[in-house]
Amino acid sequence: MSTVMSDLHQDHHNIRELLGLLTRELDAVSDASGGDFELMRDIMVYMTRYPDHTHHPKEDLMFARMRERGIAPNTEATIKKLLREHVALAEKGNVFRDMLIGVVDGALIERETLVAAGRDYADFLGYHARLEDETVFVEAVQLLDDADWSVIEEAFEAQSDPIFGPVIQHEFRTLYEHIRDSAV
Template sequence: MHYLMEKLQKDHRNLEKILDLLELQLDHFLAGRESDFDLKIELLEYMEAYADQAHHPLENIIFTATKPLADDRAELMDRLMQQHQELAHLTRTFRHSLENIFQGGVMPREELEVQGREFIALQRQHIALEEQEAFPIVDDLLREEDWKTILEQSPNYDDPVFDKPDKIRFQTLFEYLSQAGSENGTAS
């Protein structure tokens, strides 16, 4: 497996951690318990800053390179690239809803719950589809010369939370992950 595919799989594990944390915070909020709005907003800002601006664009380059080789599986590559656009829109919409509530706006809890649950479920379904169906196709079809071309087109962007932490922009998220890591006996 090419190291870019390993990087994408690592990104998926990290995105799953973010989705788990978002789901936990959403559960607390909807149950009327203490919930950290700064953290929820930072989680979505991370999704925008990394997933939508670096991770998905890299996948799009890879899926575009795979599509002409994929024959009857080319539609899957198109569907995943379309999902990237839809997920980016859902991320922005959900973040705006959270920011509106944080700033004193009014929104029914049920509406926020639908947005949040839909966002989390679709992100997880998307990751599963890539891991189970698309990545094996990519791994099977792309050759070294394809990877060279992909590398030339790839965005050069570090993960601002898990690889090179931006402790100012994602202060609340970094503190939460550091605290959770120390409570579990692991460093983050």
């Protein structure tokens, strides 16, 4: 499998892990037993940084290469849908992230509003990644050749994951330690 495709799969795995963490915190907020707002904020800062600025654009480039190779109408329809979802995910993610930044800074936001926005985001991103796994990822492997994968790889070479990549960015240190400790 190409490095690009294994990285995209790994991104999905990491995203699912973070969405699991997020959902657990949302459950705690929902039943008023707690909820770590700083952790949720860090998750959303990451989501709006790495997936929105590297993972999804990398997929967008992969979709463009697939189109150049020639795709069936149903694949074209799926790609159009996924491209729209990338835009919608970024918008929803920004709104939810800003909500959490506000809460950490002391803003008062209704618990139900925050939980609803969080669950909506987690469900949407979870469904989106699953759809890709089951459709375009499978087709991309069949359709693209080494030259396509190299173009995609080179375009994103400089962008590494700030949590799961080789260097953990300082601002994500606490979240990284949380992930590491909850995996043990």
